Amino acid sequence: MKQVYQPMENKRVRTGKYFMMGNVACAEGAIAGGCEFAAGYPITPASEIAHTLAKRMLEVGGYFFQAEDEISAICAAIGASWTGKKVFIPTSGPGISLMLENIGFAVGIETPCVLVNVQRGGPTTGAPSMGLQGDMIQPRRGSHGDYEIIALCPSSPQEMFDYTVRAFNLAERYRTPVFVMADAFIGHMREEVAIPEADEIETTYRRIPKKGADLSTIKVFLDEEVAPMPIFGRGFKSHVTSSCHDEYGNRNLIDPTALDNFIQRLRNKVLKHRDEIVQVESDYDSCELALVAYGAVSRCAKEAVRVARSKGLDVGYFRVITPWPFPDREVQDLSHKVKKILVLENNSGQYYPYVRAEAAGRAEVEFLAPEILGQVHSLDYVAQKIEEMLR
Amino acid sequence: MKQVYQPMENKRVRTGKYFMMGNVACAEGAIAGGCEFAAGYPITPASEIAHTLAKRMLEVGGYFFQAEDEISAICAAIGASWTGKKVFIPTSGPGISLMLENIGFAVGIETPCVLVNVQRGGPTTGAPSMGLQGDMIQPRRGSHGDYEIIALCPSSPQEMFDYTVRAFNLAERYRTPVFVMADAFIGHMREEVAIPEADEIETTYRRIPKKGADLSTIKVFLDEEVAPMPIFGRGFKSHVTSSCHDEYGNRNLIDPTALDNFIQRLRNKVLKHRDEIVQVESDYDSCELALVAYGAVSRCAKEAVRVARSKGLDVGYFRVITPWPFPDREVQDLSHKVKKILVLENNSGQYYPYVRAEAAGRAEVEFLAPEILGQVHSLDYVAQKIEEMLR
Amino acid sequence: MRTDLIIAGVGGQGSLMAGTLLGTAAVVFDNKKALQTQSYSSELRGGAAITWVIISDEEIMYPRVVHPDILIAQAPQAIVRHLSQLKPGGILIVDSDMVKDPPRNGYELIQVPATSIASKEIGNSIVTNLVVLGALIGTTQVVSPDAVEKAIHISVPKSKVDINIKAFYRGLEHAPK
Amino acid sequence: MRTDLIIAGVGGQGSLMAGTLLGTAAVVFDNKKALQTQSYSSELRGGAAITWVIISDEEIMYPRVVHPDILIAQAPQAIVRHLSQLKPGGILIVDSDMVKDPPRNGYELIQVPATSIASKEIGNSIVTNLVVLGALIGTTQVVSPDAVEKAIHISVPKSKVDINIKAFYRGLEHAPK
Amino acid sequence: MSSVEHPLRKYLRPSVEATTFCPGCGDGTVLTSILQAIDELGMTMDDFVFVSGIGCAAWIISPNFNADVLHTTHGRPIAFATGIKLSLPEKKVMVVSGDGDLTAIGGNHLIHAARRNIEMVVICANNGIYGMTGGQVAPTTPREARTITTPYGSLENTFDISRMVQAAGASYVARWTAYQPRQMTKSIKKAIQKKGFAFIEAISQCPVQFGAKTGAGGAVEMLEMYRKSSISVKKAVEMSPQEIEDKIVTGEFIDTAKPELCDEIARLKERIRGEG
Amino acid sequence: MSSVEHPLRKYLRPSVEATTFCPGCGDGTVLTSILQAIDELGMTMDDFVFVSGIGCAAWIISPNFNADVLHTTHGRPIAFATGIKLSLPEKKVMVVSGDGDLTAIGGNHLIHAARRNIEMVVICANNGIYGMTGGQVAPTTPREARTITTPYGSLENTFDISRMVQAAGASYVARWTAYQPRQMTKSIKKAIQKKGFAFIEAISQCPVQFGAKTGAGGAVEMLEMYRKSSISVKKAVEMSPQEIEDKIVTGEFIDTAKPELCDEIARLKERIRGEG
Amino acid sequence: MPKIYILREACKGVNDCGICRFVCPKDVLGISDVLNRKGFSPPEVVDEAACTQCGNCMVYCPDMAIVVEMRKSKKAAQ
Amino acid sequence: MPKIYILREACKGVNDCGICRFVCPKDVLGISDVLNRKGFSPPEVVDEAACTQCGNCMVYCPDMAIVVEMRKSKKAAQ
Ligand SMILES: Cc1ncc(C[n+]2csc(CCOP(=O)(O)OP(=O)(O)O)c2C)c(N)n1
Ligand SMILES: Cc1ncc(C[n+]2csc(CCOP(=O)(O)OP(=O)(O)O)c2C)c(N)n1
Ligand code: SF4
Ligand code: SF4
């Protein structure tokens, strides 16, 4: 078979202004964020990420590995991360469902990696090209056991780029999997994407023990302040196991306190740094009602608030950018300032109980699903609900 | 190799009083509940269920299929269910994590099946023989997409038997997967198990279309009142797909309303019958504080309440038997009657936000994890917290 | 000013491509904002191909087209599915080769025999979408013709640039002045 | 009356089996309640084997043994791990072949040379656990000897019944009256 | 003339107007070959349960076949089929799915079903690519072929699926191209009658994804290639590995008898009953 | 005398006092054979990254080997190893795991790694059972053998793992029993030096689960059985299938050269750089 | 003389498919210039007399769009 | 004469293991009646003179509990 080699762009950062598909922006964000190894398996509506990476990764000296299935993809990526590479795993809901065992593994052995879930209509195979925010709790509670996770929720192709970069930084900083929770609507959306110069993009790299470090004397796991990662190939002689272990990686399956320590420290590693991770966008004063939303729906909420205000209604806006770790204090603050909260999600109310629990007893919290699940709410529909709640 | 055939007991129901391990009771419950096909893959701390079934199923004319992996196990069981058999899939957290894609599939094509998760200490491989209630949200939110599920939570070997029987009945009645959420502590616990005579055990069987029914004229999917199941091998010529479909099984991936219909009807099938499904055990009047718990921890809560009352404290008890569908009205009722609620779980508070959200603003809700995650709270520790909350 | 459009046809007519060119012209060359979404899945073939485009001078917040200002119908099904959504007084542009006798009430109707222009005048039916796009720009100036021309340059393979531009201007000329 | 016990040894000593026999005796033959849990995993081999047993006349609600009334130590580690948990005034039963010089304060100490009784008198060290169990029943009557005998009958292979019963009674006799 | 119906049309679901395949897709020919085999055997659709995964090939049976059809998740049809067969041993179970479905994500179920030698017909429509998702490289894509995820050519070796399934333990294994519909039909008939795991690799042209992306051309060009490149198993034995490299070896690879799982279970149950 | 140290002891993690294997477990012999091979090649532990899954065999390297060791989830070590090798092609990557891990739940990764011919040594300690979880039937358990999940004897056929891995595309495949530690060592040396996917099936006695449950006996009885039943590949070729049935065919099944994935990637990157 | 029926509406067009024409040993089939409802050009019989009844067109057609009435066949439609 | 070192504490006992004795062609090894700290009976050298230095015991021992000092070897411990 004839092989034609196309000229290499060889630019890590594809600087410039584009009318770009969200999925492509996501792939470019990964590369700009320093991704060196990506692994995936084709799936609608995320495949364009893989298509972009398949070409671009080779051009920038990395590799896109198309695995035999999603399980292999996440495992290969985790393996690559342990060699010191920044790694990336784009997929959609069914892919994440298959990966969950090993997402938990990545959490357990503290592996930086970035996953993208371009959510599609489901449950199960459902309607692959429709965007539903149907997997919002899955990153946190989908894998068995007790753990914390970091997730970001973009609402535009630009944010597909920006948040993917940030996801890499968070993954490296906290040595843990980070999710970008997109959906088919955002993934297939085209919009202006402005990609800055390489030197304007902040990138973080994980800490690694000093050369020649003796791992029997330094803690390389379960440090709430994030232990340096004893990556492979540098002579550290790391023992890495997801069995319950101590700070040095020694397996301990017998002592109950070892399990407690294992779980708590992994959780605290994220929770103690929640201030550096959690991001919300809000625009409310002590108002009557605030709309809470994330992702594509947050654009609907923002516009609905603008319209409502233009009609003189006392409405505020609260967008969750990082659904996980849960922005508990921010929601508490909100619940102190407003009387009522309306949570908008493009699902049947997955995130809503968490908001409601946190606002407990201060603000009254209601939920509004879209008229048709899978389609962002229409403005009229939201306006009607706002008026009803303010009546 | 020499083969020795042991005498067959050939009794579907192992009537009698035993000092029996929870996992064994669970297997006996499945058989008593009518299980004809079980599929699994060995995993601590659930393996004893498989060991029991491997022998007993053959004796009662059924089959235990040890699959090549957990994915194959759930798929084979779903396939068998579509031939009209009652099917059973015992495993532990890592197994469920692997099965999630196809658990969603079972929900989507409305397949009766019973899963047991004998929860172990994690995340990831963790500590396999320690019991943590670490997977409580996973049945409902672990698979991608928006769906409802039914789950039961036993607190003793006797309930491992009883609830497994009930799980089969619910699965058959609602044509959907049902979880039994045990843990290593209950699974490996031995206690008195009294198994009644076969004719004292209530068993339900799914509805099936009439012989010769023309499926182009009757709805065999997405009926909120539960459609008859057009099982294979009877000439129905069923088209069964987990792609978004209508009431007749016709695939429709284009119309947004088709997805909405698909999701809503599947959810409502469970939610509309929540009164027949939801079970709680409660013992509170208008009291100051109620303890909410489930599974093994509910025994601790119950005893703590007894002790507190014996000291004259105004404390009530609320046990969740069916964590899913969420007992919203029952928790609402509780929150109307008591001032404070203390949620006890052997995890870091997975179910707690759901309780708190539902009690929103009426009762004050707090959470107490055990002193050591993985070990049921000590009574003293709970007593202390009770006193603190009543102070 | 925000303009909401639907371009609807069947697979192979290039409706999505037309939308992307429009968006590229707006964003990259006209310094406007644009947003495109689509009913698209490689798991589906044949059948409807629909794209929604929003062009605006300001930031686009609400991302859906619920009631378009303009409906471009490249196939009869497009009328069936989307005409009822068109804003009262909106513009309906049809490929008159494909859509015969469109209903005529309550909106401005523009008919362009795009398929025949493309296949007969330009010599390749593949550029029908550009003829339609030309008609749109000729009618509404939602983006500048110049921007579209530039967008074509950066979006289609070199060998196809000329024929696309030709088709675009042929469509543009055809629009009622 | 509720009695909480710990039986702790190392793998192969039959600690778990002793606990199960105790529970079976209580539940099936003495009409009492019993609950047994264990630190057990086929993913672990060697090392500690511990079982917790609760025997009670009434329903057992709280399922954990936090402060046992009785600690049976079949190995030195058992003392290290569990003695501090023993209730003040509780009973400590040790296999004196395995546990030399147990600490003596604050509880009732019973020493039985179970391993040597089993291997020398009965002729099989495999029944050490039954000697220990006998000593326990002899000391505390937490279940009836008769119930244990019946429990043995339904729990162990026919060929092993006699030797188990013999070991049990030998242990029982050995207990301080 | 409009009253003329294709003789195999009666096996299709009445509600089906046309298949969803692209023009010239070989999967249509595979579909016809299967129905032809069933027809020639004089069996009815009620003798079968059909199972497929996800992909274009999976849509050969779903919803087209007017029979019990289970359209499952990607890669798992054999696992579902195993449960069905174990519980309904008196029916014929046939899996029809794609190369990606059966050998990439589903590879494990394939080899284990072959090992168990559970009676089942598995037809793998092998188009050398992921058709449905837009032309990504598959384990069956030729080395150096350009696909949408191998823009510089694929660097991976290719499975010899049939050989592997044979090594895993299947009783019957054959490979045919869509240029050999008659042989395929004959082979499917044999497979249906086989007491054991029977596997047919049906090389099927995908002009739209494989043809366009790799440069292999349209339906006719691909069929022409199949015609030219195919050699029989017998002939292949006499050729050197290098000579075979670019060829498609077609024919029956194995046709043998060994213990079948459902049979063994039935026999054991019988024995247990006898002793009970 | 207590100052004498075993010459291979230096390769073990200092904190390790003893392996966790049961007395007489063949996995210890496999462990020694691996270290012996590394020793004889004059390599150091820093030349390697070791990966294992879950099971007794997975504990051969974890935590024992004083090297980079990744102890992973059940069935996935090859998938992890693939990512490691692709990102660290200059290191040797060795997977050591059990038959259940590599061929039951992990079967798909095994065949795909073999297909890709990615340079990697995979040592499968095959004890014919799930040891760690208490003696359940495995795809490698002999037909009719009683295990805890086949109380009436196993009804399933057994994988010929080595043959399957070869059919999937591996460059080097050999099988040895724990009664052949010297041959095993020699073979591991070859495997380490192989540019491609190298697979060694190490038949290893599990007296505690396999031996006890199937009646095969203790460590010595099982070794004696290995000794008696083993025949060489060369001899096997001359024997009929029936004659071979109860035998263990040991030796090298294949040792060939074909394109290796990391090599191919490096070459492509080079080319792209050249043209950039 | 054999009878060849083209089920025009079932055909996906000789332009993209054309398998029937490719496999016909006798060039019996040409291209219809009347599109079917889906916009495809089905084949048309241009030399029925040449047909050998080999059945290729019918057996290979992926869309069951050709029926060749065999002389021996009883079942063939009128 | 060769030197055979039994690393007693590493041994898991000739009762359950005993591989060294099985593979020794010359019955050099017997059973020690002093248990090691884990309670196992290691082998003991009963006929060192008979040892052929074949190395079997060392190579087969699953627990690295035997070291045979080869005459040629320089490395062997004292
Ligand atoms: C778990 C999961 N991963 C990925 C997909 C996306 N997907 C659908 S079909 C397909 C490939 C189909 O390829 P093949 O089996 O060869 O069938 P073809 O379309 O080529 O006939 C993929 C990757 C999915 N549906 N589910
Ligand atoms: C997903 C998952 N399923 C099941 C298990 C339980 N498990 C642990 S080890 C093992 C089997 C090990 O068998 P094998 O690989 O042959 O190793 P061996 O112990 O025999 O050496 C199983 C099933 C697990 N840890 N994870
Ligand atoms: S994409 Fe390929 S395999 Fe799929 S229907 Fe079209 S031609 Fe056939
Ligand atoms: S169970 Fe078997 S394989 Fe595992 S350590 Fe013991 S003897 Fe070895």
Ligand code: SF4
């Ligand atoms: S039957 Fe044969 S000869 Fe006749 S038209 Fe068809 S292909 Fe041509």
Ligand code: SF4
């Ligand atoms: S083979 Fe069939 S579908 Fe193809 S062109 Fe001929 S008649 Fe039409």
Ligand code: SF4
């Ligand atoms: S070296 Fe050989 S002869 Fe000497 S003791 Fe060891 S096994 Fe026996």
Ligand code: SF4
């Ligand atoms: S082979 Fe090793 S472990 Fe086994 S008995 Fe001999 S010295 Fe001990």
Ligand SMILES: [Mg+2]
């Ligand atoms: Mg394919």
Ligand SMILES: [Mg+2]
């Ligand atoms: Mg094994």
